[in-house]
């Protein structure tokens with residue numbers, strides 16, 4: 001099947017929340033994008049919902065089976081900033097991997113941008129993830145003997161982008177996270193916060209509409225964590241939808257919404273604000 005491309009100049013509800021900043025920082029690469037075929041968007045899908053989980057669950061086969069994510073309903077709208085908290089082993093990474101199309105739910109349904117991901121073949125899931133989702137893991141996963149720019153360029157190797165343009169786009173992504181002065185630095189010569197921002201730049205370089213972060217400030221001192229949080233705030237202000245796993249109350253405080261997982265069961269405190277950030 002054809003993978004629908006991200007809309008360039010969207011209209012309709014939620015359009016105002018789309019990445020004005022990204023459009024500015026990332027020049028249009030001119031990549032051929034397939035139009036979104038309406039047939040893939042299920043009737044009844046909320047127009048501005050990016051993530052829609054309906055009784056989505058994930059059980060690891062045992063013995064004994066582990067119900068890492070119990071049947072979960074969750075809708076995240078375009079432009080939202082959602083914090084995910086919960087004790088170790090409660091299912092946070094499992095949830096993020098389902099949302100990030102890394103793992104399939106073993107039950108229920110997941111629609112991304114209105115597209116039912118259930119019937120997609122593995123190659124289609126990978127292509128959809130590559131176009132729309134950026135993932136930032138707690139361990140930075142940077143190659144030690146490659147510069148910041150080269151590490152970001154690695155995210156594009158699966159695209160048929162010429163090397164020169166990959167470099168330009170990688171530099172743009174590093175500028176967007178405030179690392180214009182560290183383009184040629186090796187990870188070993190960077191602070192933890194800078195490395196994490198390289199990882200964020202790498203997740204951003206293909207211009208996703210959804211950024212997923214697993215403990216982005218987990219290993220950082222408070223000053224570095226502050227820079228990473230500022231970067232996430234700026235990206236969200238530019239329209240990117242953010243889902244951030246965090247144990248850090250300071251990160252959760254910046255989000256619009258906070259959910260908590262316990263033993264794979266999701267609960268949500270009342271939203272601080274239905275429209276914007278709680279300030």
Ligand SMILES: Nc1ncnc2c1ncn2[C@@H]1O[C@H](COP(=O)(O)OP(=O)(O)OP(=O)(O)O)[C@@H](O)[C@H]1O
Pocket residue numbers: 060061066067068086087088089090091092093094095
């Ligand atoms: N591949 C796997 N096979 C079997 N069980 C798994 C697997 N991965 C995770 N689990 C189990 O699923 C549950 C949820 O794990 P998950 O990694 O989602 O937790 P988490 O909330 O991210 O924890 P942490 O805060 O420690 O990262 C745990 O009980 C874990 O042991």
Ligand SMILES: [Mg+2]
Pocket residue numbers: 092093094214
């Ligand atoms: Mg985890």
